Amino acid sequence: MHTDKKHIAEFTLIYNQFKKRIYNYVHKMTLNKEVSADITQNAFMKLYEKYHLINDKDSVAAYLFRTARNDVFKYYRNRKVVNSVTIPIQEDYAIKDDFDIREKIELDEIHDLVMKILNEIPSEQKETYILREFGGLNYCEIAVLTDVEEKTVKSRLFETRRKLINKLKKII
């Protein structure tokens, strides 16, 4: 394991930059906080072990997402719940002065609906949408990660959004 101080500092920066994105991507894919935390930890552990071998530091995001993605698939294989619908229990809302609780509830309801629809559409479309919206990856990065062309990524993303919007327009 590499313990060079410079690398540790770089790794800490990367950890702070990507932890939220990786965690949210995994969480939306698995809908399980415990598993998401484990997979996120595992992705960073693997990166830490292999960090000194990665020459192109721009590919760190791809490495992290690829590791997390493999673990998500492993989780699906073991649990065999690829298309099940699990809506997480609503958490308590923290009330702040500048916080519109009604808006928050509305957005959460929309999010629950989105997650429900995402579980009904093909898994490639669901994953592409989650990688874009929660993982924060651009078209090119998603294309590399999922091993498809950029235009396929765009069409999957647009198709998913169209489905979501059509359902959403009925309730708003």
Add this chain to the structure above:
Amino acid sequence: MEDKIFEFMNRYFDDDLNREEEIYLFSRLSSNDQARDDFKAMNLLRESAKSSMEDFTLELNNKAYTPKEQKEKKQLTFTFHVPTVIGYAFSIILLIISLLTYNQSLEYKKDIKMKVQQINYQNKLLELMFNSFPQTEIRTTYSKDTIIKPKS
């Protein structure tokens, strides 16, 4: 046309539009109610995605830094998984059956060995008995003489 606006809308939300395309999109939006509704819905979608993004809390940070070995120790609990249990039970039954069969075959082997020994012994006994008989002598005797006479 609708599809083109929708594509531009998507690309706008993905920060993929250039200045001219943005101007074109907003000019189309101002004159198209349907597209404007889509844009609002898309905006809501984006807002809900943003609001559902969970922070990586201190608790999760601590969890991430917990050594893996400790977690693995915690996870060493028995989980009742029906197909696995059936599999184990079946393999144990198979093991018992194969042990019994092997034991039985060993007994058969012993029996056959004994029988072969008995046969060999009896064979030798028979040979001995045959050898113990007195020797026989074969002699020929004329029982009827044949007289050949010439014709007269």
